[in-house]
Amino acid sequence: MNQHHFAFFDEGSKKEIRRTILKAVAIPGYQVPFSSREMPIARGWGTGGLQITLSIIGREDCLKVIDQGSDESVNAVSIKKLVHNTTSVEITERTQEATIIQSRHRIPEIPLQGGQILVLQVPTPEPLRQVEPREYMTKILHSEEEYSGAWLQLFEQIMKYGRTATGADHPVYVNSRYVMAPSPIPRFDNVKMNESDALILLGAGREKKIYAIPPYTDVQSLAFEDYPFAVEEFSGKSCRFCGATDVFLDEVLDSATGDVHYQCNDTSYCLEQLNSHEKAKEESSYA
Amino acid sequence: MAIDIVHDTQFVFRKILDSMARPGTVANVAGVASRIDTQLNCFHSTFLCALTLLDSEVTFHVLPTGNSDLIDKISQYTLSKHVSVSEADFIIASKECSEQEAADAIRQAKQGTLIDPNRSSTIILEVESLTEKEGTVLTGPGIKTKSHFPFAFSKEMFIAREEKNKEFPMGIDLIITDSSGRLACIPRTAEMDLKEVH
Structure with missing residues (x-):
């Protein structure tokens, strides 16, 4: 038997994160602030995703953790060990078997199903951060649906390179309202977010934000008519x-x-x- | 009380999350609810929602007014503070509420601001049964095409909610509970078809 409390967190922390998740689901693409907890791994190493996973996981769940597509990288293994040691839930590598999939930088190749929750780790949740460093100002820009900055970034890439040159984290429009950072997934995976069968939760531990895409939600990658969105x-x-x-x-x-x-x-x-x-x-x- | 505060609230939370993410999905928490061994002036499913979501960091309001027994119970079990309806993070509108009172609660509830739309109220609304065949048709995020919500809202409730949610992302989210341990959610994004409202 382990001597940890179930799922590492105290119940108060779980409650706060659970309330945040519900708000995130109700306002798709909006970054809900939360009081990100200290974790036994450093901020920036998946603490946002880990906090979501620990707050939603139950004894019946089956967990898969991947890092850059790999089940066996150091980060994935340590997160799996921490969750398993504190919950004893079943761990799997098979995408089809998992009820919760925590991932960094990828959405699995096997299509997600209705009963699954995809938890994505997010380093930079703010898609407008490069054009506006002040948090309060980006909140105002989101409130006014003022996304010229996001469009301009893509426009500048086209001017410079003849195409949009986002390596990963290509911004998306969620439910025709919020522009959102999909986390550093390749453009190849952006399309999997649109009308997904599974619920997608995104957590940024260092930036203290949680946001979500409910199933069957319109998610469109930002693109211009004459420079349509293209995957790798x-x-x-x-x-x-x-x-x-x-x-x-x-x-x-x-x-x-x-x-x-x-x-x-x-x-x-x-x-x-x-x-x-x-x-x-x-x-x-x-x- | 024979509620396991760790595993039972996790179970209830996942049911609420699933219903919030897929409006129209009715969850059953009757198994957990049957283990509540305290006398309550509300449905067991309502009390489970309170146990799952409330603590000293948030506030609540109980309707109709004067249900001091329920206010005390919720405060004691969750350490949440009872405040006025317009300040409350959670509004619990029990079965004794008239249509008028429930609609008023929606009108007075916090809807957040354009900058912080999350600072809005969640209303836990008790209805007799979440098994109605007629019900309400919902569309929006979380719903593939159309979803059947097994409760028919009155025109007054419908209008109060429409008014409150007209400027997305501001708005209120609903958790509907019934007397047989069922619960279902209607986030602010869900659109109700007026033709289906009675």
């Missing part, structure tokens, strides 16, 4: 392990040979593909 291009490339083509691929440079390889970013998806190929091979060889 992987045509003609496939995963070197499992051969997948319609997924987000990592580019890996072999420094010895100078060769460039591509592989699935979502490791559990890749592994599942490999296993199913193996199984198919086995079955055909027996026959």
Whole structure:
């Protein structure tokens, strides 16, 4: 038996975060302030997501944690261990089995389902921060739906590079009201937020904000008519392990040979593909 | 009281969250509610919502006025403070409320500001049953096409809510509870069809 209180937090902290989550769901895309707690990991390492996970999780839940698509990176493993040690909930790597998926920088390749909650870790929740450093001013801009700054940023990228050049965290319009930072997911994943079957909760621990996208909510990536939104291009490339083509691929440079390889970013998806190929091979060889 | 303050409130919270995220989804908390062993002047599901969401950091108001027994119970169990209806973070409108009183509560409730729309009131409204076939049709975020909400709102309630929620993101969110341990939510984003209101 562990000697921690269930889910690490005291009940008062959970209550405050739970109230914040409900407000976030009721006002899609609006960043609700909350009193971010001290956590046993440093701010900026997923404390926002972790605080949401710990406040919503129950004994019946099954948790998956991924970091940049990987179930086995240090950050994902330490968060999983902390949650498991304080709740004893089941941990999984299979996207389909999880009821709560906490993630940094990716939305899994396997489509999310109705019963699932996706918790995203957010470093910079304010999409207007680069154009307006003062928090109170950005709150006023949001209240007035004054998003020229967000549009101008994209316009400047087009002027400079001939296209919008957001590497990740491409801003989205939620429910035709709030411009929102989708967290640093690739543009490839932005489209998964639109009319999602699963509830999406976003937590920024250092910036003390929680926001949400309810299921079946309109989420549109900011774009211009003559420069439409485009996701990362992987045509003609496939995963070197499992051969997948319609997924987000990592580019890996072999420094010895100078060769460039591509592989699935979502490791559990890749592994599942490999296993199913193996199984198919086995079955055909027996026959 | 035989309520497990850790696991039961977590269970109730997830039901509220699911209903808030998918307006029209009716949750059943009767199992937990049956373990409440204290005499209450409200539905058990209402009291569970209070136990789950209230503490000393937020305030509440009970309607109709004069239900001092319920005010005391909620204060004692949650340490939340009873304040006037226009200041309260949570307004509990019990079954004894007339349509008029419930509509008044919506009119007087905090709706937040354009800068801080979260500083608004959540109204926990008791209705006899969340199983009506007629009900109300909802659309909006959280709803794929249309959702059937199993309670028919009066025209007065409908108008009071419309008035309050007309300038999104300001507005109020509703948690509706019934006498058989059910609960369902209507966030400010949900649109009611006037034709369906009686």
